Amino acid sequence: MPTTLDMATTELREVNTTLQSAAKAQVNEPYVIVNPRGSHAMACGLDGPLNVTVKGSTGYYTAGMNKEASITVEGSAGPGVAENMMSGVVTILGDASQYAGATGHGGLLNIKGNASSRCGISMKGIDIVVHGNIGHMSAFMAQRGNLVVLGDAGDALGDSLYEARLFVRGTVKSLGADCVEKEMRAEHIEILKELLERAGADAKPEEFKRYGSARTLYNFHIDNAASY
Amino acid sequence: MCGIVGLFLKKDALRPKLGDMLTDMLITMTDRGPDSAGIAIYGDEHGKLKITVQSDTPDTDFAGLEGALAAAVGAPVTIRVVDTHAVLTLPLDTEAAALAFLEDRKLRVMGVGESMEIFKEVGLPKDVAERFGLRAMGGSHGIGHTRMATESAVTTLGAHPFSTASDQCLVHNGSLSNHNDMRRKLAKKGIYTKTENDTEVGAAYISSRIAEGATLGQALEGTLKDLDGFFTFVTGTKNGFGVVRDPIACKPAVMAETEDYVAFASEYRAFADLPGIEGARVWEPEPATVYFWER
Numbered sequence: 467m468p469t470t471l472d473m474a475t476t477e478l479r480e481v482n483t484t485l486q487s488a489a490k491a492q493v494n495e496p497y498v499i500v501n502p503r504g505s506h507a508m509a510c511g512l513d514g515p516l517n518v519t520v521k522g523s524t525g526y527y528t529a530g531m532n533k534e535a536s537i538t539v540e541g542s543a544g545p546g547v548a549e550n551m552m553s554g555v556v557t558i559l560g561d562a563s564q565y566a567g568a569t570g571h572g573g574l575l576n577i578k579g580n581a582s583s584r585c586g587i588s589m590k591g592i593d594i595v596v597h598g599n600i601g602h603m604s605a606f607m608a609q610r611g612n613l614v615v616l617g618d619a620g621d622a623l624g625d626s627l628y629e630a631r632l633f634v635r636g637t638v639k640s641l642g643a644d645c646v647e648k649e650m651r652a653e654h655i656e657i658l659k660e661l662l663e664r665a666g667a668d669a670k671p672e673e674f675k676r677y678g679s680a681r682t683l684y685n686f687h688i689d690n691a692a693s694y
Numbered sequence: 695m696c697g698i699v700g701l702f703l704k705k706d707a708l709r710p711k712l713g714d715m716l717t718d719m720l721i722t723m724t725d726r727g728p729d730s731a732g733i734a735i736y737g738d739e740h741g742k743l744k745i746t747v748q749s750d751t752p753d754t755d756f757a758g759l760e761g762a763l764a765a766a767v768g769a770p771v772t773i774r775v776v777d778t779h780a781v782l783t784l785p786l787d788t789e790a791a792a793l794a795f796l797e798d799r800k801l802r803v804m805g806v807g808e809s810m811e812i813f814k815e816v817g818l819p820k821d822v823a824e825r826f827g828l829r830a831m832g833g834s835h836g837i838g839h840t841r842m843a844t845e846s847a848v849t850t851l852g853a854h855p856f857s858t859a860s861d862q863c864l865v866h867n868g869s870l871s872n873h874n875d876m877r878r879k880l881a882k883k884g885i886y887t888k889t890e891n892d893t894e895v896g897a898a899y900i901s902s903r904i905a906e907g908a909t910l911g912q913a914l915e916g917t918l919k920d921l922d923g924f925f926t927f928v929t930g931t932k933n934g935f936g937v938v939r940d941p942i943a944c945k946p947a948v949m950a951e952t953e954d955y956v957a958f959a960s961e962y963r964a965f966a967d968l969p970g971i972e973g974a975r976v977w978e979p980e981p982a983t984v985y986f987w988e989r
Contacts, residue, residue: 503963503966504961504962522972523962524962541976542962544946544962561977561978564943564944583943601943601980601981
């Protein structure tokens with residue numbers, strides 16, 4: 467039986483302290499949070515294996531800095547979900563607001579609905595799968611990891627991109643500076659196939675296009691000196 | 695940072711509960727804006743004009759006010775005093791004379807309209823709500839704001855909503871960077887603002903566009919071209935409310951819709967106590983996209 471924490475009667479700080487201690491104990495117990503009422507920083511800073519289900523929608527910075535834990539939000543999440551995640555799995559059954567998965571180093575962020583602007587900004591190794599659409603300026607300065615979008619992408623996708631891989635099945639409204647479409651090779655099909663399976667996504671890798679860095683911004687070009 | 699809430703009722707049965715629902719939403723947004731709070735509430739129309747005025751010395755300023763105003767406009771006037779505010783009700787054709795009289799008396803006009811009443815003060819949202827008895831107010835729709843001031847003084851007149859035309863008002867989360875330039879442009883057209891506040895310029899811009907013949911939708915579209923800066927705007931009119939976010943859209947916004955209502959808030963937290971929110975359609979309004987709901 468999972469342990470239930472009711473946020474109608476328990477303070478956020480107590481809920482997070484309980485979850486953080488349980489994660490540290492390395493026993494991987496199931497926890498259920500009811501009445502989250504859009505609270506900020508739900509289940510953040512978990513440093514160890516733990517299975518957390520949040521029954522409802524959450525506010526800013528849900529599951530931030532997650533390490534090893536599996537956290538599912540049965541609702542929508544506010545800005546900055548899974549920010550700076552290190553490992554583990556964060557699943558959002560509804561939509562995610564802006565900068566989902568920002569600066570994430572590892573793990574899987576699985577968003578079943580849409581993600582809004584700046585999804586995966588400065589991602590550093592996290593894998594993000596969005597089953598719906600993503601907003602503008604997504605994967606801005608993204609360094610490592612994979613961003614997979616089953617729907618459409620907004621303006622300026624992958625602006626100033628480093629080495630993250632972007633896979634989009636639908637349309638891309640516009641590409642950002644230095645982001646280009648790239649050839650989908652066998653190795654990319656393999657990566658994508660595995661990611662789609664892990665995310666439980668009903669899509670074929672062959673339906674996607676790959677985008678990446680043209681690498682023209684990596685070094686300063688001397689001909690541009692007059693512009694500065 | 696500021697907090698915005700809005701509620702538009704689709705069913706008349708909920709109208710007596712509007713103030714109660716909006717008050718809970720407003721108080722939840724306290725930590726986004728503890729400086730001051732305000733609400734615009736759209737109630738029943740009786741073919742009369744309502745002028746909401748404010749005074750720091752209501753005991754002296756509101757004593758005998760309706761009699762003096764009635765004499766000045768040559769028509770009957772009723773008054774409802776609510777803490778530092780008073781709602782004056784009088785015939786529609788007396789607006790110009792009444793506003794001139796109130797200006798002479800140095801009373802601050804919060805808003806004018808057939809349906810709209812505006813109440814705003816400095817202080818914590820729960821205290822402001824309590825002073826005005828917001829919970830007991832009914833109506834068809836309303837918008838509220840909790841302010842954390844960033845660019846002009848924490849005063850009653852600096853609180854939101856701002857009203858610059860009959861039955862129109864605006865609340866704002868963000869900051870406009872070209873408000874002084876726009877203030878001068880509006881002044882050239884003879885439209886003057888009362889404060890140094892950026893949001894009042896946004897409100898005056900929208901009402902000037904509507905006065906020139908634009909629809910609410912066109913006026914809100916115009917903010918995307920003519921106003922520079924960060925904004926999530928919610929604007930109220932006699933028939934409903936509109937929402938628009940700047941193209942960068944870094945100021946948060948979330949909406950919820952059920953068969954009974956459409957709700958707007960800066961954060962989902964504000965929806966937590968709304969009836970049927972578990973089954974509501976909840977979404978984030980798109981950047982640079984105008985939404986409105988009208989009856």
